[in-house]
Amino acid sequence: MLRRLCKISASKFTARAIGVCDATSRPAIQECAEDFSSLQGVCAPGVDAGADAGLYTLHRARRVGFARAGNARVRRPIKCFICDTPARAFVKCTAGHGGFYCCERCTVKGETVNRKRVYVNSDCPLRSDQSFLDQTQREHHTGISPLTRILNFLPVKFFILDYMHILCLGVIKKLLLFYWVGRPKKKVGISISSNAVQTLSERLPSLKRFLPVEFPRKTRGFLELAKFKATEFRFILLYCGPIILDGILPKQLFKHFLLLHCASRILCSPSLCVPYAEYAKKLYRHFFDLLPKYYGTDSAEINMHNLIHISDVINFKCTLDNLSGFPYENQLGQMKKKTSLSCQASGTILQKNE
Numbered sequence: 221m222l223r224r225l226c227k228i229s230a231s232k233f234t235a236r237a238i239g240v241c242d243a244t245s246r247p248a249i250q251e252c253a254e255d256f257s258s259l260q261g262v263c264a265p266g267v268d269a270g271a272d273a274g275l276y277t278l279h280r281a282r283r284v285g286f287a288r289a290g291n292a293r294v295r296r297p298i299k300c301f302i303c304d305t306p307a308r309a310f311v312k313c314t315a316g317h318g319g320f321y322c323c324e325r326c327t328v329k330g331e332t333v334n335r336k337r338v339y340v341n342s343d344c345p346l347r348s349d350q351s352f353l354d355q356t357q358r359e360h361h362t363g364i365s366p367l368t369r370i371l372n373f374l375p376v377k378f379f380i381l382d383y384m385h386i387l388c389l390g391v392i393k394k395l396l397l398f399y400w401v402g403r404p405k406k407k408v409g410i411s412i413s414s415n416a417v418q419t420l421s422e423r424l425p426s427l428k429r430f431l432p433v434e435f436p437r438k439t440r441g442f443l444e445l446a447k448f449k450a451t452e453f454r455f456i457l458l459y460c461g462p463i464i465l466d467g468i469l470p471k472q473l474f475k476h477f478l479l480l481h482c483a484s485r486i487l488c489s490p491s492l493c494v495p496y497a498e499y500a501k502k503l504y505r506h507f508f509d510l511l512p513k514y515y516g517t518d519s520a521e522i523n524m525h526n527l528i529h530i531s532d533v534i535n536f537k538c539t540l541d542n543l544s545g546f547p548y549e550n551q552l553g554q555m556k557k558k559t560s561l562s563c564q565a566s567g568t569i570l571q572k573n574e
């Protein structure tokens with residue numbers, strides 16, 4: 221089942237479904253664009269459903285704003301798109317995850333190391349909205365995205381590098397599962413004894429009784445690490461990581477992790493994110509530049525590389541949390557509870573979201 225959600229920012233509304241469909245395979249990009257025609261339930265009345273209905277709806281939505289089902293109109297321009305990496309590549313018609321020229325923010329060319337695509341260079345020229353529209357680096361593009369025909373559409377700026385996918389489900393999960401607790405740690409010279417791993421597993425659940433109610437998902441042992449949700453990796457990144465990893469990771473690796481922790485705390489703080497954005501950016505870059513030294517030359521995969529660009533969200537003068545995939549993940553969970561994933565589910569979900 222494919223789902224597309226929207227959220228009206230600075231409002232009481234939670235994320236809402238604007239498109240849900242049953243499919244056994246990914247649709248063509250044109251069909252995907254038409255999916256936005258499902259906005260007819262939430263878009264201004266009178267929007268024509270002609271050719272390119274989805275684009276027209278989006279185009280109109282930018283100018284007119286969304287309207288909820290019924291007559292209560294809420295004027296809001298489209299602020300940005302928040303997707304995971306494969307979805308961004310799909311709707312932007314760009315090289316996919318692992319492509320040589322897949323970085324959405326700079327023109328770095330990937331290299332193949334140990335059968336992995338890595339993006340080591342952190343100083344390549346940046347992409348601009350105009351260079352994207354002009355397809356200056358032809359290899360980055362697989363076609364012309366229908367979204368580029370939307371008035372004033374900014375194909376680079378409008379697509380957020382979402383920290384839920386990149387940092388929580390990407391970087392932190394990889395570090396924990398692949399390097400610190402997982403099997404290949406010895407291959408890259410990381411020395412964490414099995415006793416230390418056991419201690420680490422016990423530390424996380426032991427924090428449970430100290431957690432305030434604001435943390436909805438309680439901690440689990442590392443035996444269930446592969447099943448951890450994004451919010452659990454976020455908890456490790458932003459809150460308990462420095463506590464549970466202290467004395468477990470070798471000193472240099474621990475300090476290396478603190479670079480990531482500090483940068484993320486800054487960008488998640490409403491009072492720090494704007495004045496210290498440049499400092500956070502330097503911390504992320506320093507973390508990235510040290511990766512090959514600590515985790516091997518094949519560690520600079522695209523999620524790690526995107527760390528040097530993730531602070532771009534500050535262009536919107538907000539924290540990482542303000543523009544992240546978390547509200548949509550929560551909404552997806554609720555949608556799944558409302559209905560089983562059957563062929564009739566799409567309409568049911570949309571009706572219940574109206």
Ligand SMILES: [Zn+2]
Pocket residue numbers: 323324325326327328525529
């Ligand atoms: Zn890049």
